[in-house]
Amino acid sequence: MDSLLAGLNDAQRSAVTSPASVLQVLAPPGSGKTKTLTARVAYLVAQGLRPWNIIVCTFTIKAAREMGERIRNHIGDEVEKKLILGTFHSVARRFLVSYGHHINIPKNFGIADTSDSKAIVNRIIKRRGYGADPGKTRSRISTLKAKCISCDAHAATQKSAEQQEFASIYMEYEEILKMSSLLDYDDLLLRCAELLKRRPECVSNIEAVLIDEFQDTNQVQFELMQLLAQHSKTITTVGDPDQSIYGWRSAEIENLNRMRKLYPETHVANLEENYRSSGAILLSAQEVIEQDESRPAKKLQPTHCSGATPILRRLPSAAAEASWLVTEIQRTKALTGQLYNNDDFAILLRSAHLSRHIESALGKAGIPYRMVGGSRFFDRVEVKIILDYLRVISQPDHNDAVARIVNLPSRRVGNVTVNSLLAEAETKQTTLWTMLLSIAQGNKRPETKLSAQTLKGIEAFVSVILESSRKLSAEEDRPCSLIELVEHILKNISLEDYIRKTYADEFDARWANVAELIAQAADFSATALGSAYSTQELLPIVEGIEQRGASGNEDVLCRFLANVTLASATEMPTSEEGDGTVQQVTISTIHAAKGLEWPVVFIPGAYEGSIPHSRSEDTDEERRLLYVGMTRAQSLLYISYPTKNSQREKTSLSTFLSPTSMIKYFAVRGPSFNFTTSQDLARILRRTCPTEMAMHEGCLLVERVEDDRWPLDGEEEEPERSFIDFSNPSSDAFPYNFQSKRRKID
Numbered sequence: 001m002d003s004l005l006a007g008l009n010d011a012q013r014s015a016v017t018s019p020a021s022v023l024q025v026l027a028p029p030g031s032g033k034t035k036t037l038t039a040r041v042a043y044l045v046a047q048g049l050r051p052w053n054i055i056v057c058t059f060t061i062k063a064a065r066e067m068g069e070r071i072r073n074h075i076g077d078e079v080e081k082k083l084i085l086g087t088f089h090s091v092a093r094r095f096l097v098s099y100g101h102h103i104n105i106p107k108n109f110g111i112a113d114t115s116d117s118k119a120i121v122n123r124i125i126k127r128r129g130y131g132a133d134p135g136k137t138r139s140r141i142s143t144l145k146a147k148c149i150s151c152d153a154h155a156a157t158q159k160s161a162e163q164q165e166f167a168s169i170y171m172e173y174e175e176i177l178k179m180s181s182l183l184d185y186d187d188l189l190l191r192c193a194e195l196l197k198r199r200p201e202c203v204s205n206i207e208a209v210l211i212d213e214f215q216d217t218n219q220v221q222f223e224l225m226q227l228l229a230q231h232s233k234t235i236t237t238v239g240d241p242d243q244s245i246y247g248w249r250s251a252e253i254e255n256l257n258r259m260r261k262l263y264p265e266t267h268v269a270n271l272e273e274n275y276r277s278s279g280a281i282l283l284s285a286q287e288v289i290e291q292d293e294s295r296p297a298k299k300l301q302p303t304h305c306s307g308a309t310p311i312l313r314r315l316p317s318a319a320a321e322a323s324w325l326v327t328e329i330q331r332t333k334a335l336t337g338q339l340y341n342n343d344d345f346a347i348l349l350r351s352a353h354l355s356r357h358i359e360s361a362l363g364k365a366g367i368p369y370r371m372v373g374g375s376r377f378f379d380r381v382e383v384k385i386i387l388d389y390l391r392v393i394s395q396p397d398h399n400d401a402v403a404r405i406v407n408l409p410s411r412r413v414g415n416v417t418v419n420s421l422l423a424e425a426e427t428k429q430t431t432l433w434t435m436l437l438s439i440a441q442g443n444k445r446p447e448t449k450l451s452a453q454t455l456k457g458i459e460a461f462v463s464v465i466l467e468s469s470r471k472l473s474a475e476e477d478r479p480c481s482l483i484e485l486v487e488h489i490l491k492n493i494s495l496e497d498y499i500r501k502t503y504a505d506e507f508d509a510r511w512a513n514v515a516e517l518i519a520q521a522a523d524f525s526a527t528a529l530g531s532a533y534s535t536q537e538l539l540p541i542v543e544g545i546e547q548r549g550a551s552g553n554e555d556v557l558c559r560f561l562a563n564v565t566l567a568s569a570t571e572m573p574t575s576e577e578g579d580g581t582v583q584q585v586t587i588s589t590i591h592a593a594k595g596l597e598w599p600v601v602f603i604p605g606a607y608e609g610s611i612p613h614s615r616s617e618d619t620d621e622e623r624r625l626l627y628v629g630m631t632r633a634q635s636l637l638y639i640s641y642p643t644k645n646s647q648r649e650k651t652s653l654s655t656f657l658s659p660t661s662m663i664k665y666f667a668v669r670g671p672s673f674n675f676t677t678s679q680d681l682a683r684i685l686r687r688t689c690p691t692e693m694a695m696h697e698g699c700l701l702v703e704r705v706e707d708d709r710w711p712l713d714g715e716e717e718e719p720e721r722s723f724i725d726f727s728n729p730s731s732d733a734f735p736y737n738f739q740s741k742r743r744k745i746d
């Protein structure tokens with residue numbers, strides 16, 4: 001127990017050991033909320049709660065994994081494995097796998113990811129000749145679902161022709177999902193809530209529910225929390241209203257108050273000190289968040305020295321910005337005597353598309369990087385083909401997956417045919433697979449004439465799927481494993497030839513992705529079959545309600561696919577993380593960087609229209625987003641913007657970094673002055689104001705600029721740089737010395 005509480009400050013310790021059954025921790029970034037939540041889980045176990053009766057919800061899969069690791073350190077491997085720990089979506093899925101039959105959810109239900117849902121909506125819109133944007137229509141549906149408004153309830157209240165048209169699209173969308181035995185991300189939560197309402201016995205054993213990043217929960221998630229804890233009424237949430245950045249996905253900051261109203265006994269705990277960032281970084285972040293005057297005044301309290309002043313940099317173009325950024329990474333590594341490696345750098349973006357120049361600059365410089373929230377491994381063509389085959393084998397009713405692969409590789413079943421069959425299936429409320437099967441079995445179809453070639457193609461496709469399913473099924477003498485199944489598919493569809501022909505120049509890289517997928521499937525099968533994980537997938541047996549059995553390889557396949565699909569739900573990487581042997585710079589959206597931290601953080605593209613984003617209606621949320629980005633940094637923070645955007649239009653610096661209030665935090669009058677041991681230095685800095693500077697090991701870099709104004713107009717050239725060495729800096733001066741894992745500077 002002592003070791004559990006060691007390393008916590010008083011406020012954290014009293015939150016961890018709080019006797020309150022409902023506890024809400026409200027605290028700013030880097031104050032140890034996640035650390036406290038983790039320790040509380042371990043504390044509850046030490047108090048005698050059984051781990052398999054504890055539910056812990058995190059926002060991303062990566063966060064769940066990291067939390068699992070931290071908890072393991074406290075309570076050991078075996079105990080940690082028994083916790084019901086994951087994202088809301090994955091926890092909900094586990095309940096549906098175990099108990100879904102009580103509300104008529106089929107055993108092998110599939111999960112429709114965002115692109116599947118968009119494709120379905122797109123087809124409905126096209127069929128109806130409805131002039132709306134499929135992406136927006138899908139989000140509109142998702143918003144309603146996040147607010148627990150069903151299609152029937154919605155339809156009943158709609159008056160105008162447009163509203164009714166939309167309501168009927170929503171309804172058709174729901175019918176198609178049902179026909180295809182698919183649940184979309186919102187359904188996982190909604191249906192789980194329905195299950196827990198109808199069969200509260202499912203959670204009769206639950207002793208505690210703990211939730212991280214509570215400020216970004218939406219209405220269904222709030223309801224789920226309530227339902228999961230309906231017997232125990234033991235809840236811990238941690239959150240920070242200043243970091244609420246998912247309003248666009250229907251997150252409701254109001255949930256913080258709602259919780260206190262619903263449970264008047266809620267004990268609220270505050271943590272104050274920041275253990276993550278240097279003082280200078282906190283001051284600059286504070287200055288940004290304080291622009292929101294409606295927010296209650298709260299100060300970030302640093303525990304570390306002030307460190308290096310954050311740098312604000314203006315570059316003539318996005319390409320120049322990218323190459324500056326790469327040079328800065330190399331320079332920081334060199335100047336700090338390799339104190340930092342690639343893993344220590346993160347480049348956080350408002351929008352994923354901003355990564356183009358940065359990726360190419362990193363590529364040219366030979367710096368390895370991992371992308372978070374961008375084009376993902378599982379979205380790559382060759383990987384997606386295999387996954388789609390697996391999806392169809394596991395879940396032949398998945399219309400979109402069937403439509404994507406029926407002609408991949410080419411079987412002479414043209415797009416027109418596929419689309420018309422798909423439309424027919426959806427309007428007749430059957431599935432594409434049922435129709436293809438019937439065609440392959442020789443049933444005549446008066447509706448569409450199919451050429452002999454097309455018929456042959458369809459037969460070939462159907463036979464690949466049937467044969468693979470048979471291999472997997474328990475009726476076989478020896479059902480094949482997941483790996484054997486993947487290999488069987490590869491051979492059967494001659495994927496290697498297809499990739500060689502279609503992507504001749506990129507064959508090696510693409511084939512390597514296929515190998516990577518096989519390796520992942522092997523890994524998954526090993527953990528899924530070999531360890532307690534398989535029991536963990538199903539929930540512990542609870543008296544009074546029957547649990548659905550799971551067995552064999554089909555189940556492994558189903559879980560593997562769910563794992564892959566849920567990984568995309570929160571824009572977090574899975575495979576790209578690599579095996580940990582190669583150190584990589586991280587490129588991530590700010591959204592996906594929530595809760596994480598890096599020694600050095602870059603936020604490029606900080607111009608008006610990018611952040612705040614021109615399409616965003618919520619300026620306060622955009623500001624919080626910048627705040628979340630800035631507070632990811634531990635030691636060094638760089639913010640930059642190009643004076644021209646990718647359309648070559650002139651840009652201006654983000655209003656959040658407006659000159660009058662910000663300059664002192666990014667230039668020379670910041671707290672970093674404290675570290676100046678030389679009077680001269682102070683004089684020089686004052687004279688060269690405005691100046692961009694960075695403190696590095698043993699020397700201070702001053703970038704002198706001629707122009708006195710800020711932001712600097714018309715400056716396209718690299719400003720003159722001069723290095724000032726100064727001997728014997730006080731150890732406090734350096735930003736890195738607070739990191740125990742890092743080498744100290746004497």
Ligand code: ATP
Nearest residue numbers: 007008009028029030031032033034035275276595
């Ligand atoms: P965010 O709001 O960004 O999610 P958080 O409040 O969850 O932040 P944590 O991620 O838990 O903060 O902690 C931030 C960092 O501070 C971590 O590296 C953590 O290990 C460290 N930390 C937290 N509390 C302490 C402490 N009492 N002593 C030393 N380090 C601490």
Ligand code: MG
Nearest residue numbers: 033034035595
């Ligand atoms: Mg956290």
